[in-house]
Amino acid sequence: MNYYDILIIGSGPIGLACGIEAQRAGLSYVIIEKGCLVNSLYNYPANMTFFSTSERLEIGGVPFMSVNNKPTRPEALEYYRRVTVKFALNLRLFEEVLEVSRLADGFSVTTSKTSYTAGKVIIATGFYDIPNRMNIPGEDLPKVTHYYRDPHYYAMQQVLVVGANNSSVDAALETYRKGASVTMVIRGEEIGKRVKYWVRPDIVNRIAEGSIKAYFQSSLTAIGPHEAEILTPNGPITIPNDFVLAMTGYQPDFKLLRKFGLSLSDDEKLCPFHDPDTMETSEPGIYLAGVVCGGMDTHSWFIENSREHAGKILKDITSNLFRK
């Protein structure tokens, strides 16, 4: 019988933290993940370093040791895998949750492989699956990506990087250092203020010395097979181009959240409604955990400050059990 007290959608750091708390509370639970373990982190740029220090990424009280104080992606993958093994978390990988519907007492959950019933559902689906599109001609050409992985591929190529925040800056510096000719297209007047403090001077200096070309207050307007069109303050220009790294950010899967019956805020943030004390949504018995909570505002929630959601949710669920 596929019944669990709690069904958790997503095996990111916060979904795993929820599994650990459910286990500690003595409740039955399952974590359903559409990709591999910590799928979003697995798909981050290969050489990425977190801006958080390792102890701020810890879950379940398990110490996270890293060589330097800011861990790398491979260290984080290893950490979360070891935590999963330590707690023997009940996981189903490569299984996507498609539907959640309410029953008289709990929920029916349909996945790409089977179906479950659950007393409560926790949505910890993050925001890394859907990139913010530029909606310009040529965006779907194979030379355009919203997911930068590794610099070697771009050696000796003309690379255009869109954006001025951490992901764009990392991609620009790494590809430049592997011999790409890099142009950045930046909407604002300067490199983003949120860029890691130890990286920002590097990009500012590379732009100042002309090693990396940057067009500020500019936007990419069209992409062709061998060129890119940019609207600059001095008028439109066309530059030769082999690859576009469109680091324009990501957004939660709002279609899925609506399908699960959740209410979203009316403003541009599309914040899924939840009680910040309990993390319960507009649908009683369905909880939100992790960075999905912020809607389009993907710069307020991180692992650092959303790992506490697991404790809040389990406190609410267990206190309701006692009240019954």
Ligand SMILES: Cc1cc2nc3c(=O)[nH]c(=O)nc-3n(C[C@H](O)[C@H](O)[C@H](O)COP(=O)(O)OP(=O)(O)OC[C@H]3O[C@@H](n4cnc5c(N)ncnc54)[C@H](O)[C@@H]3O)c2cc1C
């Ligand atoms: C490049 C980058 C660097 C970052 N660096 C930091 C940092 O240094 N410090 C920090 O605190 N935060 C950082 N963040 C922000 C944040 O911590 C991460 O987004 C983190 O992964 C959020 O954890 P999460 O568990 O909420 O979501 P995620 O890790 O995104 O996990 C969500 C999971 O849900 C799965 N999923 C989605 N839909 C379904 C479905 N329908 N069925 C089944 N599974 C599903 C996904 O495959 C994914 O594995 C960074 C984010 C990015 C993009």
